[in-house]
Amino acid sequence: MKTQEKPGLSTNGEEVIFRTPSINLYSHDVMRLVRFYERLGFHETFRTPKGGKPHHVEVKLDQFTIGIASVDAAINDHGLKPNLGGHPAEIVLWTDDADLAYKRLTAGGAPSLSPPHDFLGFLRAAWVADPDGNPIQIVQRR
Numbered sequence: 677m678k679t680q681e682k683p684g685l686s687t688n689g690e691e692v693i694f695r696t697p698s699i700n701l702y703s704h705d706v707m708r709l710v711r712f713y714e715r716l717g718f719h720e721t722f723r724t725p726k727g728g729k730p731h732h733v734e735v736k737l738d739q740f741t742i743g744i745a746s747v748d749a750a751i752n753d754h755g756l757k758p759n760l761g762g763h764p765a766e767i768v769l770w771t772d773d774a775d776l777a778y779k780r781l782t783a784g785g786a787p788s789l790s791p792p793h794d795f796l797g798f799l800r801a802a803w804v805a806d807p808d809g810n811p812i813q814i815v816q817r818r
Contacts, residue, residue, distance in 0.1 A: 698741035702758035766811035778802035
């Protein structure tokens with residue numbers, strides 16, 4: 677499937693094109709998050725370094741990629757200062773049965789943030805957290 681490119685930022689007639697969006701999560705325990713997302717159906721597509729303790733692993737489900745990056749690597753390699761508090765973003769996973777997905781995730785140890793409920797008259801959703809506390813919305817169309 678060809679990625680459709682759309683114009684992004686433009687200055688003086690020069691456009692910047694963005695494509696292939698993904699999200700990176702910073703973690704103190706990269707492999708713990710990798711194992712969690714693999715249980716949700718994601719599969720590993722990239723790892724560095726290839727041997728030993730990974731600094732960055734990418735997992736993919738359909739066309740969505742989550743990068744899981746080591747906090748230490750972000751600091752040491754890039755001079756970043758990741759703030760793991762607050763969790764201002766969430767992962768959204770569409771499903772055919774939000775109640776069943778919620779039940780299986782919480783039975784597997786994922787903390788509940790909001791039990792399944794109907795909203796907007798045509799959606800059903802629930803929220804759990806991954807092992808680092810990042811919210812995951814489980815949602816289905818009624």
